[in-house]
Amino acid sequence: MPLKKHTDKSYDMELDELRSKLLTLGGKVEAEIALSMRALAERDSKLAEQVLSADQEVNLLELEVDEGCRRLLALRQPAASDLRFITTALKIVVDLERIGDLAVNIAERAIDLNQSPALRPVHDLTRLAQLCQSQLRKALDAFVDGDAAKAEEVIKDDDLLDALYHNLFSELLALMMEDPRNIRRANSLLFVAKHLERLGDHATNVAEMVIYMVRGTDVRHPHSRENTGQA
């Protein structure tokens, strides 16, 4: 985000460090998703185990970002756009960490699924996952660049993701009805799809917070405000 420069250069450096740590965290989480989906598509449980250990790095980084935010709040007494940037970072980091948890959940399902013969719709799951990754990347870019227009794209494209999810859902339900022996595996795939859909929701949450950060207005619940007549 193009924050205003301060006369105090070390303050700028601290803000830069926070921004760069958040991006590193985002990159690691993205890699976790890719790895968990490869574990599923390539039926390779060793890859799934790598996700579990990668998530520990993510958890550590979350704590570091968290501490960095609190330190800046305590020592720098930020105002205006800096305050919005730091409090947004404090919230975004929670979404990123939970995306990491979802990748772990997918990896665990992969380990389980890899023990039985494959069911068909993994291909569509990969497409869904790719869309999720691209949504996450865009949301993080929007955060770092302070780009509200990009954040709005993420929010708009969540509909695509939901449509893909619902197609997959029907397809998996049909497989279950076709043959009861499919039920357990189709159910596991259904949960993978649900994890991915939630992942998309986290990207949308990040995007909404970015818009708040940039514009100072809240798009999270526009209708609630309209309905109650509050500004």
Next chain:
Amino acid sequence: MPLKKHTDKSYDMELDELRSKLLTLGGKVEAEIALSMRALAERDSKLAEQVLSADQEVNLLELEVDEGCRRLLALRQPAASDLRFITTALKIVVDLERIGDLAVNIAERAIDLNQSPALRPVHDLTRLAQLCQSQLRKALDAFVDGDAAKAEEVIKDDDLLDALYHNLFSELLALMMEDPRNIRRANSLLFVAKHLERLGDHATNVAEMVIYMVRGTDVRHPHSRENTGQA
């Protein structure tokens, strides 16, 4: 939380107001869960619709708490335990709002399920929901009282909740295998169960943040820290 008193009484009042708004928000979210589960158990879609409108109040309150936190950070330059309290509130409010969203999801499933004859396991779902509500209440009490021991109970009892969820999961899967006509409804109930389990996770998240707030140490990822040898 028994925060230290300040010589500036209006600062104390602002902190009290923040605390009381968060409790109101928690109460509303709890009521949303209860209402959505009644809509399901009593097969009453009108109740489900009340959840949808109640969630708008929750969303509004979220924004108010959020703004309150940022105002305190900007104007009061809080330090030490006040800073931890406010930054924790800023994060907890996200979990509360998402619990509200889960209640909405349950209400939507209820509306859908109420259009077909009932499947059996709703009773167990009600038990799971009651446990979730009690976990949420305890986590919020722990937050307001700054009671780390109570927060630890919440974290411990999440295992009970998971066990209940897994029992239900097997039971619903068995119903699907028994008769393909059960698949669609059992699947909807499975998602309700999954929503409740996530709700429990949010309560655990709140509890973990309370422990951080009270003790200044982080229990969210103890193993990551141990493994990397960081304090």
